[in-house]
Amino acid sequence: MKILTSSAMKIAESIAVEKGSSYMELMEQAGKGTADRILGLADVSGRQVAVLCGKGNNGGDGLVAARYLAEAGAEITVIFVMGRELSALARANLYELEKRRVHFLEPDAPLTRRLEAIRKSDVLIDAVFGTGFSGELPAACKELAEAANNSRAIKVALDVPSGIDCDTGLADKDTLRADYTYTFAALKPAHVLKASLPLCGKIELIDIGIPAADIAAIPDGITLLSAETAAGCIPKRQEDSNKGDYGKLLNVGGCVHMTGAVILSTLSAMRCGVGLVKVAAPQPVLSAVASHILECIYSPLPVSESGSISIDGVEQLRTEMGWATAGLIGCGLSVCDDTRLLVEEVISSFGRPLVIDADGLNCVAENPAMLRKALAPVIITPHIKEMSRLTGLSVEIIKNRRFDVAAQFAEKYGVTVVLKDSNTVIATPKRELFINGNGNSGLAKGGSGDVLAGVIASFLAQGASPLAAAVAGVFLHAEAGDMAAQTFTPYAMLPSDVIESIPFVLKQLL
Numbered sequence: 468m469k470i471l472t473s474s475a476m477k478i479a480e481s482i483a484v485e486k487g488s489s490y491m492e493l494m495e496q497a498g499k500g501t502a503d504r505i506l507g508l509a510d511v512s513g514r515q516v517a518v519l520c521g522k523g524n525n526g527g528d529g530l531v532a533a534r535y536l537a538e539a540g541a542e543i544t545v546i547f548v549m550g551r552e553l554s555a556l557a558r559a560n561l562y563e564l565e566k567r568r569v570h571f572l573e574p575d576a577p578l579t580r581r582l583e584a585i586r587k588s589d590v591l592i593d594a595v596f597g598t599g600f601s602g603e604l605p606a607a608c609k610e611l612a613e614a615a616n617n618s619r620a621i622k623v624a625l626d627v628p629s630g631i632d633c634d635t636g637l638a639d640k641d642t643l644r645a646d647y648t649y650t651f652a653a654l655k656p657a658h659v660l661k662a663s664l665p666l667c668g669k670i671e672l673i674d675i676g677i678p679a680a681d682i683a684a685i686p687d688g689i690t691l692l693s694a695e696t697a698a699g700c701i702p703k704r705q706e707d708s709n710k711g712d713y714g715k716l717l718n719v720g721g722c723v724h725m726t727g728a729v730i731l732s733t734l735s736a737m738r739c740g741v742g743l744v745k746v747a748a749p750q751p752v753l754s755a756v757a758s759h760i761l762e763c764i765y766s767p768l769p770v771s772e773s774g775s776i777s778i779d780g781v782e783q784l785r786t787e788m789g790w791a792t793a794g795l796i797g798c799g800l801s802v803c804d805d806t807r808l809l810v811e812e813v814i815s816s817f818g819r820p821l822v823i824d825a826d827g828l829n830c831v832a833e834n835p836a837m838l839r840k841a842l843a844p845v846i847i848t849p850h851i852k853e854m855s856r857l858t859g860l861s862v863e864i865i866k867n868r869r870f871d872v873a874a875q876f877a878e879k880y881g882v883t884v885v886l887k888d889s890n891t892v893i894a895t896p897k898r899e900l901f902i903n904g905n906g907n908s909g910l911a912k913g914g915s916g917d918v919l920a921g922v923i924a925s926f927l928a929q930g931a932s933p934l935a936a937a938v939a940g941v942f943l944h945a946e947a948g949d950m951a952a953q954t955f956t957p958y959a960m961l962p963s964d965v966i967e968s969i970p971f972v973l974k975q976l977l
């Protein structure tokens with residue numbers, strides 16, 4: 468399913484108009500679709516319906532819905548929240564509505580009357596702000612928000628609850644919380660992002676006459692990951708095969724202070740079907756790996772004074788790189804002069820697809836241009852803070868502009884970006900964008916990222932394209948997290964429980 472930002476939605480609208488629809492017709496469909504859904508929820512005849520009407524086209528949708536609900540016998544009160552200077556389309560629909568028996572509460576009506584209309588409503592339609600909103604709710608809206616949020620009415624938000632920026636999911640603290648959000652033509656990022664999702668209630672998509680094929684073709688659309696898409700990206704297996712057919716993953720990482728990370732990434736890679744994993748790490752790390760994993764092989768590397776892999780291991784690492792079909796570098800690696808040199812060496816001389824995670828990325832951060840030296844595709848898996856180090860942008864900017872930041876980095880350095888957060892964004896150098904909606908707060912724990920890196924690297928080693936490996940990996944990891952949370956709760960689940968859940972999720976997907 469495609470998700471459209473406010474600007475992509477404008478493009479979809481203009482394409483529909485070029486093809487013979489009109490902005491008026493789109494608004495008519497949005498309002499009528501809303502009224503039809505409300506009529507499906509409740510018999511409105513003789514009941515009180517209050518419409519909180521803004522001055523833009525979101526307000527216009529509310530006025531169209533009011534017209535249809537008035538025809539169905541509802542007692543309509545329109546409350547002008549932002550004044551009576553409406554957009555041209557909304558004005559035209561107000562003109563139509565004024566011909567009906569409808570109460571209008573003017574902007575200068577006493578606050579008590581407006582609050583009373585909200586309090587006594589059976590259905591409350593939030594048509595104050597839609598895709599055009601950003602920033603903070605104005606005072607005129609805030610003074611009604613508390614009454615709206617405490618109202619016993621069925622609360623229906625049009626397109627997006629007022630107070631939420633539909634592209635970033637940023638929500639004003641007084642956002643009008645909805646029981647239902649009816650969104651038009653396509654989901655917007657706010658309907659998926661975990662910051663805003665709980666404020667939307669049940670989200671339903673209303674067809675306003677823009678064909679799905681046109682929505683799917685919008686270049687800046689973001690694809691919501693689904694089980695079906697992820698399943699299609701998992702490399703196939705043949706009965707007549709041997710371990711050599713499923714790739715050889717070289718996992719470079721670990722230092723004497725961090726031994727668990729390579730264990731987690733190796734285990735998760737093995738659970739996802741790779742033929743062989745070789746762990747290249749300092750000897751003390753390999754002893755820990757050996758006590759946890761029976762099935763992988765080892766390449767003991769010399770230890771630097773700080774306990775990381777020493778640069779003296781570079782020749783040995785070059786030999787190992789010749790063996791592998793894909794690589795993973797960074798889990799528990801630590802950041803020092805030796806590892807910085809090693810990471811650059813691996814990027815510039817490894818001729819196979821490579822996942823760079825965690826400290827691998829921190830080693831790249833001083834000079835991300837080294838990513839351009841890669842001889843084969845690279846996937847980077849930064850969380851927001853690592854992305855901040857890589858780009859020099861603040862955490863806040865990255866969160867608010869996650870799609871653009873990921874897409875621009877991917878394009879600039881020719882890598883696939885897996886930008887990890889409560890919703891993970893995947894961006895390719897060709898500006899394809901994906902986001903996942905699954906996963907839970909139990910994944911917000913040390914070690915989760917190592918598990919994800921291992922899953923993605925495993926698929927990469929088995930021959931999946933970077934995009935397929937990222938799509939399958941991100942979805943599977945979040946789904947395994949959801950399964951682990953079901954058993955252990957988000958509090959108690961551990962990244963190792965996520966690994967334990969992988970087989971069951973694979974069973975469901977395949």
Ligand SMILES: NC(=O)C1=CN([C@@H]2O[C@H](COP(=O)(O)OP(=O)(O)OC[C@H]3O[C@@H](n4cnc5c(N)ncnc54)[C@H](OP(=O)(O)O)[C@@H]3O)[C@@H](O)[C@H]2O)[C@H](O)CC1
Nearest residue numbers: 480493494497523524525596597598599600601602603626
């Ligand atoms: N996209 C479609 O196919 C269709 C969309 N419809 C509906 O239209 C809205 C989008 O309408 P638009 O007029 O662009 O925007 P809004 O109605 O959301 O409101 C925009 C006005 O709000 C002002 N604004 C924005 N932020 C704030 C703020 N923090 N404080 C105060 N005022 C704010 C903004 O003013 P500016 O001066 O900032 O421009 C606008 O005046 C969409 O969501 C759908 O509901 C169609 O009807 C159907 C087709």
Ligand SMILES: [K+]
Nearest residue numbers: 593596625627
């Ligand atoms: K709204």
